[in-house]
Amino acid sequence: MSINSQREFELLKKIGFIRTSGSEEELRAANILVEEISSIGCTGHLEDFKVPTSKIKKATLKVVEPYEKEYEITPYNCSIGIPEGGITTDFVYIEDGLDANLVDLKGKFVLINLRPDPKLYKKLIEAGIAGYITMCGTAMDEEDKTDIAVARMREKNTQHGKIPAINMRMKDCFHMVKNKAAKVKVEIIAEDIELTSHNVVVTIEGSKYPDEIISFGAHYDSVPFSTGVYDNGAGSVIIMELLRHFKENPPIRTVKFVWYGSEEVGLLGSKAYLQTHEEELKKHLLMINVDVAGSILGREKVLVTAEQSLVDYIDHMAKIKGFPLKVEQSIYSSDSTAFADTGIPSVTFCRFAPQGGAFIHTRNDIIDFLSAEALEITTTITKEFSESIVNSVVFPVERKIPDNMRKELDKYFDKESKKED
Ligand SMILES: [Zn+2]
Structure with missing residues (x-):
């Protein structure tokens, strides 16, 4: 044939x-x-x-200092939520998450260039961060043409513990870093489902x-x-x-x-x-x-x-x-x-x-x-x-x-x- x-x-x-x-x-x-x-x-x-996956009920991120702006986010499935009312915390851009980037991060929300592998994930947990943001798309993307990828937190990471993780458009992350975003308010309400x-x-x-x-x-x-x-x-x-x-x-x-x-x-x-x-x-x-x-x-x-x-x-x-x-x-x-x-x-x-x-x-x-x-x-x-x-x-x-x-x-x-x- x-x-x-x-x-x-x-x-x-x-x-x-x-x-x-x-x-x-x-x-x-x-x-x-x-x-x-x-x-x-x-x-x-x-x-x-x-x-196993997650049902996301609410997910918001707002920069509150030095300017106010809300950005669209997509939480990772199978990571964890942030209780009703959310948290307000310092925001730090930690580039590739090298050791020198990981100093004084306790309780802070960080933006990172890449999706952490288990080794880096473990270091982030040990640094005591409140959660992390990864990016998708490019700094040139247009909002109506780029979707925020839905990522799933892998077991090879969560074996080291669970922290909130979200994905955002690179264009928005670029905007945050350029405008020196310093404090964010994040709220994620999610339910584990199968x-x-x-x-x-x-x-x-x-x-x-x-x-x-x-x-x-x-x-x-x-x-x-x-x-x-x-x-x-x-x-x-x-x-x-x-x-x-x-x-x-x-x-x-x-x-x-x-x-x-x-x-x-x-x-x-x-x-x-x-x-x-x-x-x-x-x-x-x-x-x-x-x-x-x-x-x-x-x-x-x-x-x-x-x-x-x-x-x-x-x-x-x-x-x-x-x-x-x-x-x-x-x-x-x-x-x-x-x-x-x-x-x-x-x-x-x-x-x-x-x-x-x-x-x-x-x-x-x-x-x-x-x-x-x-x-x-x-x-x-x-x-x-x-x-x-x-x-x-x-x-x-x-x-x-x-x-x-x-x-x-x-x-x-x-x-x-x-x-x-
Ligand atoms: Zn394939």
Whole structure:
């Protein structure tokens, strides 16, 4: 069967609406995927899991000295609130939060250039700050064109304690710093809630080695404000095309296809899958992930969290076939990394746009910057690789995560700083 990228593009348009973690729209997209799976002649099912998040009831920030102005803010989900009536406290801009920036911060609200990693987060807690502000967008953004990203406080940070955290437009932060804002009044009323998110799962049993599993993954959720076609409706339709291929060309090993929900809030779909399929995981030989594709302007990239010989194989295959792609041994912030962390080698295929050529995580992630032709490139490459691996006479990839990758994974999931405690 040949790839039909027009069909992929049509499905991409069908799921190209905002579908955030645990929302009704995410479930609607899941059901569209299940229908498409049925139309291929396979049976897909939903697996649900819980997503802890927050319901924000009130969130205000006002500069009260030396001038008065209220700014729009979005609190982090899963951080903590500030009681009714709010707090009024000193405001300090601490740049990148280097040690010299962290002096005399007790009880103060700080603005920081970056989202603190667990190490810096811990230092902020120890410095006794009242809360922190991170920025999104650029100093040039226009209010009606930039949305404030909804961030979620990760467990790797909150293991060190909870403090209020908010996100603001860089344009507003710039205004505050330029005008020497010195005191702010902040109020955040939030409630912890739990939503239900879903993974979509389908299996085609291998004709010769049914107990050897290669799994395909793509996350189908989006961030708020974004129709998430480039990230990652594209990967979702690409693996659907691969499912079609393996349905028509039965594989000798078992292939599993999983569309993950809630990837954007911390790989929660893949983590849930790994937790609930512990027995089955022993049979998993490799995870093949597709995350970000379809951009008209772009370049092909493969990230391999496995032994170096798999990097070399993909590189050689690409050259032999004439695929222009770059492959490297690395980890990638996607579901593949959760798999690699449990010891299953993983590979992610992507098509990255050059800066400004397509946009992730904003309202500008729209179908206009994508095409069927571009989807076809990544689909062809992923299919070529997958087919050779799934149907290999002797499975060539060792089920092992090399030491250098293990180090990267531990850093990503912050196991090092946990060990220090
Ligand atoms: Zn993504």
